Every structure is written in C-alpha cells, then in structure tokens.
Amino acid sequence: MLNTIVEIYSTYSHEYTSGLLTTLEVSLLALVASLALGTLVALLCISPFRLLVFIGRAYVEFIRNTPLLIQIFFFYFGLPGLGIEINSFAAGTLGLTIYTAAFISEAIRAGIQSISKGQMEAARSSGLSYVQAMRYVILPQAFRIVIPPLGNQFINLVKNSAILGVIAGMDLMYHADIVATSTFHTFETYILVAAFYLLLTVPLSILVNLLERRMRVGHR
C-alpha cells in the first residue's frame, strides 16, 4: 500500500500541489472576507437600533441553521437564473464567506460583550463618539479574546472548503477525485489527500490550543 501511495504521489504531485494551493487560496480569501462581514454583523447585533439588531440576528440564525451546501448551490446554480454568471471558485468563496461570517460574528459578539460595560462608559464620557469608542477601545480588546475561537473557525473553513470539490472548484478534494478515477487506487488516493488536509489543519489546531492556553493564563 505504501508503495502505491508513493507512486501515486510522484505521478500526480502537480494535481495535489495545485489542489492544495486552491484550497489555501479559497480559505484565506473567505477568511478575510468573513472577518470583515462577521465584524459588521456583530456590530449590527449589538447596536442600539432594534431594526439593525433584527437584521443581524436574522442573518446569523438563518445562515447558521441551514446547510453550507445549500448556500454554495444558491450561488453556483441559483445566481445564473438571476442573470449573474459566476464560476465555481467565486461561488465557493462567496458561499464559504456568507456561512463562516455568521459563526465569526457570534464569536466577535461574545468577545465584545465580555468587555466590561465601564470601558464603553469611560470612553464615551472622555469624549469619544460611539464609533470611536468601538474602534479604539472596545474592538482592540475584544479581538484578543476572540482570536482562539477565530482560529477554530479558520480550521472549519479549511475543512468546509472541501465542498468545492462538489461544484468542480479545483481544490484538493476535486483533484483527489481526478486522481482516484484515473488510478483506480481509490483507497491510497484518499489516504494521501487526507494527509494533505492534516498538513493544513493539524498545525492550525495546535496553534489554536496554544493560544487558548495562553489566554487562560493571561486571565488569571
């Protein structure tokens, strides 16, 4: 079995490398975009305006409680029906962003709410506007607390990006499929692709664990 794995790797290494790069690219793009969107939604959820809170909550609850696959299908198969042509890479990145942002916004909201109310009051009474207080006092502190859960979301994002394989997203999973059908060594091909995913996710997991431990020590 090991011989077959080595043989598959030496023949198809370019497939794996190109898949790995696409997986990384999609994950990083979606991470940056969902951080921005997630922060925005979190701010909606804690804003003093009821309508904004409702919009934020509705987004979070609807997205969190429906499968990611439906969201990606919506962008990939649904948008063309509205006259918007979109390739699998863009549809996948968009779907992952919308989905991940809902979870990230919850993490950020919890982080913001864990900052004591006195901080906001002090900032406001020292003359900062609500937006300035958020930007210079609350958010910088909240982001530190939020880093470990964000790390977990990034791991989930890398794993979830494998769904791109279903819509021909040229990622690791998609290339694994090509290799499996051309070698007929399905078992060995998937062992190899699993190793590639672990290469991405395990170091991230260890990092998140370390950060979590450090945060706990810092809190004491």
Added chain:
Amino acid sequence: MDFAGAYSAANLRFLLEGFLVTLEVAAIAIILSFIFAVIIGVIRYMKIPVLSQAMFVCVETIRNLPLILIIFFVYFALPDIGIKLEVFSAAIAALTIFEAAMISEIVRSGLQSVDKGQIEAARSSGMSYMQTLRHIVLPQALRRMAPPMVSQFISLLKDTSLAIIITLEDVMHNGQIIYNTHTNYIIPILLIIALMYFVVNFSLSLVAKRLEQAR
C-alpha cells in the same frame, strides 16, 4: 424563477419525503455517535493506558479532516479493501465516525469540568470509582454537556446534506431532481429546502438555549 410552479403539491410532497430520509439518517447517526462518543470520552477521561492514547490519535485525525472526505472514503475507498456499504449505511457510518469524534471531545471536557474535590469526597465516603463516575460525575457533566451537544446535533443534521455526493435520496437529492428538469425552479426549491432545515434546527437551538439557562 417560478415560485408558484415550483411549490406544487407533488413537488412539496417529494421534498418532504426526502426530508424524512434526511431526518432518519440524522437521527440514527445522532444516536450511534452519542453512544460511541460517551465510550471514547470516558476512556479518555479515565486515561486508560494505550487505549486512551489510541483514541486521542483517532479523534484528532478525524476532527481535522473534512467530513466530505470521510464520506467519500467510506463509500468509494473502503470497497477497495473489501468493505462495501450501500448508500444509506455509508452515509450513517461516515456521519457517525465524524460526529463521534466531535462529541467525544464535548463529553471529555464535560467530565473534566466536574470539580475534583467532589470525586475525592465521594471516594472517601466509600464509593467505588465506577459508582462515583455514575452517581456523582456523569449526572453533573451531562447537564453541562447538553447545550454544546445540541449544537453538534444541529451540525450533524446540516451535514447530512453532504451525502448527496454519494446519491443518498435525501431532500437535497430530491430537490436536484426537481430543478434539473425545471431550471427556473432552482432558487425557489433551494429556499424551501433551506426553510425545512431552518425550522428543525432553529427549534433545536431554542432547546439548547433553554438548557443553557436552566444550568
């Protein structure tokens, strides 16, 4: 887009039939993964030598892999080494493997959250280790585990949709059959499927919230 046409009685019934398969697969996988998760969680909590380390490696490996890979693996790769499962069992097996690993972590941290002093007190009042586990640690830990466990069940129900790649005849699959013949039904059908998932999952999340408050 044609909402009226897409939501014909026949289509809705077809989607509901698919959703029942989704719920069935999810329910079986929830029960199985809960059982395995408790076994794995207790083994790791009790630090049973060798077994505990082996479980650690398995759990970490599975947790760090995409579920879709595990589904593919169970359905397409296992036959290579002589294990052939039909679609329905393959979907349940893959979901169970993945979720048992996730839930076992919830069980382990739930058990670890019970104060050590209580265990010492129970042991010194004459209870055996197993009695302490059963009467003191587990009841408290289970209550703490309930909210994250329900969240994990919500994930599991959503994840069932991935079994479409091995042609499980679930709600996603039936939806695809409908909109493959009527392309202007795609958005209405995806919306109604999303709504079905939402109704069940949102209710579950309300239960989780209630459990959290009751703590």
